[in-house]
Amino acid sequence: MALNTTLRQDSFITLRDTIRWRVALVLASLIVVVMITLGTINTKLGLTDTARLAWAVLAVASASVIVLLLTSRRLGGTIFFASIAAILLIVPIYGLEIDRNMQHWAYIFPPLLVFLLRPGPSLVAMVAYGIYVSWITALLLPPIEVVRFSSGYGLTVCFMYTYALLQEQAAKMLRYHSDHDALSNCLNxxxxxxxxxxxxxxxxxxxxxxxxxxxxxxxxxxxxxxxxxxxxxxxxxxxxxxxxxxxxxxxxxxxxxxxxxxxxxxxxxxxxxxxxxxxxxxxxxxxxxxxxxxxxxxxxxxxxxxxxxxxxxxxxxxxxxxxxxxxxxxxxxxxx
CATH class of the missing domain: 3.30.70.270 (Reverse transcriptase/Diguanylate cyclase domain)
Incomplete structure (x- = not known):
């Protein structure tokens, strides 16, 4: 292995993983609180199907908190965001099974991918997920609702992809200037x-x-x-x-x-x-x-x-x- 390769595993990556881990821990804790609230409300209202979904998400979020605290920051952050992505893939199908539209969950998917993937792959995943949710929405709602969802989701994808590109370029610039000497352009x-x-x-x-x-x-x-x-x-x-x-x-x-x-x-x-x-x-x-x-x-x-x-x-x-x-x-x- 060349030393140039190992230089990429430096304090910059450690800082990035630490920030992502902290964001994941805060989000997991918030999801736990929100799902307890939603699960309780839906149970009292007799909405068994949506209450079951809330309790399932609560279980995943609670397990994610444990994983975040017991594993390395890089692995823990990746597992958390991948787990939420898996939930978001299952939710539309679950909504179809109980004959209830769950398209509002889809708007969480694009910002989540910014933490999980690079801009190029994340764009592909965002578009594929939008097509998937639009198809399920078409089975449950009138065509005009599919158009409304697709328009709103498409704009969300555009904004998140632009943000991901800007973030990546800013990170490259910051990393270069933190690694290199300003006068000679050598590594510092x-x-x-x-x-x-x-x-x-x-x-x-x-x-x-x-x-x-x-x-x-x-x-x-x-x-x-x-x-x-x-x-x-x-x-x-x-x-x-x-x-x-x-x-x-x-x-x-x-x-x-x-x-x-x-x-x-x-x-x-x-x-x-x-x-x-x-x-x-x-x-x-x-x-x-x-x-x-x-x-x-x-x-x-x-x-x-x-x-x-x-x-x-x-x-x-x-x-x-x-x-x-x-x-x-x-x-x-x-x-x-």
């Missing part, structure tokens, strides 16, 4: 720290990683001689040049001010050194508009069962400073 230090944690986690199954710590040589002098605007441009150009020279599954992070980091997960031994030399050469030969730019690189390797990930990272940092002391524009590989 927070994301690097999350990647370290996942690398060290045994459940992800990683066996090794080569760390490359990269520093722009004499960057303070570049700033002093050319100004900070030029310094910012150099950081941006170096990041772009490094990105072009990297393999697809090796994420590039902005580790510090003028320092970058690369992780090569489960790569062949020596791949880190070869990549470091390729990066060094690319920057040395790059065109930085009249400014001479070089980099120094420190490389270290971590293996499962041979010390902590943090220790390997520290070795890469020490190798980087050794490259600096040895004259810069070079790479140094930490001893095993």
């Amino acid at each position: 230090r927070r994301t690097f720290n999350e990647a370290l944690d996942r690398l060290a986690s045994t459940r992800n199954g990683f066996q090794s990683c080569e760390f490359l710590l990269i520093d722009i040589d004499h960057f303070k002098a570049i700033n002093d001689q050319n100004g900070h605007l030029v310094g910012d441009r150099i950081i941006t150009q170096v990041a772009a040049e490094l990105g072009r020279s990297l393999v697809a599954d090796a994420p590039l992070f902005r580790y510090g001010g003028e320092e970058f980091a690369v992780m090569l997960v489960d790569a062949d031994e020596g791949a880190g050194e070869a990549l470091a030399e390729r990066l060094r050469s690319a920057i040395e030969q790059g065109d930085f508009q009249g400014v001479k730019v070089t980099i120094s690189v420190g490389v270290s390797r971590w293996r499962v069962g041979r010390g902590k990930v943090e220790s390997a990272l520290q070795k890469a940092d020490e190798a980087l400073y050794a490259a600096k002391r040895a004259g810069r524009n070079r790479i140094e590989v930490a001893s095993a």
Whole structure:
């Protein structure tokens, strides 16, 4: 598994699952209260069929609360919304069996799908469900009622699908800016720290990683001689040049001010050194508009069962400073 894949399982997803879980818990609690009220009222009025439906929904909602409290937040939220969707699929058929129209339940379905599916699949499910309920409504009510329901439901679908698209795009923008450095467009230090944690986690199954710590040589002098605007441009150009020279599954992070980091997960031994030399050469030969730019690189390797990930990272940092002391524009590989 590439490290880029595991980066998707980060704090952003945890936050999303937590919010969805909280919404599910509140909704489940409200459904319990509402169904108790409806069940009691229908029972007193002698409406046995609708009372039976209310008690059935109450049982599902009560079980959902227990599931939400006892399982993981992601699983619990998914089970709750899937359970409500299953109820909404059954309700129209139940209404047909007791010769009573239940089309008003259908308006719950589109907003529910926003919590369960991505916009594309949710639109397909909304339309299919609308056709299904319209067909059952046609068996119970005059055609004009089918038209009225279809019109109202169709507008609800349009609004909910538009909202789902906006929400998805907003989430992508927020996620990108929370994961990336604004100047260099590299992944940021927070994301690097999350990647370290996942690398060290045994459940992800990683066996090794080569760390490359990269520093722009004499960057303070570049700033002093050319100004900070030029310094910012150099950081941006170096990041772009490094990105072009990297393999697809090796994420590039902005580790510090003028320092970058690369992780090569489960790569062949020596791949880190070869990549470091390729990066060094690319920057040395790059065109930085009249400014001479070089980099120094420190490389270290971590293996499962041979010390902590943090220790390997520290070795890469020490190798980087050794490259600096040895004259810069070079790479140094930490001893095993």
